[in-house]
Amino acid sequence: VPELPEVEIYRRYFARHALGQPVASVQVTDRRILHRATVPALRKALVGSSFHHTRRHGKHFFAQADTGWLYLHFGMTGDLHYGAAPKFSRLIITFENDAVLAFEDMRLFGRVGVVRDPDQFIREHRLGPDPLDPTFGAGGFAELLGRRRGAVKSLLMNQRNIAGLGNLWVDEILYQTGVHPRRSVEKIGRTKRQEMFRVMGRILNSAIERQERAASYPKNWLIENRDEGAECRRCGGRITRTVVFGRTTYYCAAHQRG
DNA sequence: TTCCATGTTCCGCA
DNA sequence: TTGCGGAACATGGA
16 A cells, blocks of 8 residues: 555654664565565675664655665555564564564565665656655745646656655545646646645645554545545545546546646 | 556657 | 656456
8 A cells, every 4th residue: 555655654663663673684585576686685784783764755665774775665565564474575574682574565566675875766766856855845846847748647646756646645636636637737827736735745644644543534535435436525526437647547527627 | 257456667659 | 858558567356
């Protein structure tokens, strides 16, 4: 379930459980999970040292050990478990106190690696700004939309424009701001851009808080109503299903305007 | 059996 | 260079 809010939850989980304990062993159960890394390189970077800092940029997670950073991408089915290692664990870190931290990823779209410098990683992968970064404001968002063209959903999904939004939360932002997913960014005015930035931050922060408290989402959020033909809880219109940017897209045909 | 899935990357075309 | 559609990757659930 990993878009920005979910990865932020994993980051907090990692920071809560896995800091300050020396790593005793590292086990990789399927090498296909590795990103530009080998098992010996992973062990060399982690075994004997402790994690002391975590960082997230978009959907990318980094944990700083003594001589390098562990890198995790959660793909489509990535998850973290502190305690017992579940069935589809791909990376298992055992600490010297016998505690276990497992990175689970059934579908193997996730990635595990070692990174020398997260900033360099972000530059190399040409990732856009993280939408919750305090230095990225409404002005930066509006400017970003101004130098791109095409469908707004495609723009928001592309990690080189903004890092962290995925299919579900992009649909949610467009739904709550009344913007049709195929609307071209040129047709989004200044006021609407500011509103989109504001709503984006509110949705992402709220999703993080709700997941942290294991609370459900409001019933009038799209994420609770992703069903073709369902009644829109905001305007009574119909929820429509289509494909944009290659992804299943739900929107309200009545109040989301192209 | 068939379709679908909250992600990323690569290829070809305009 | 930019934008976009399609395919590939891998696996389980409905």
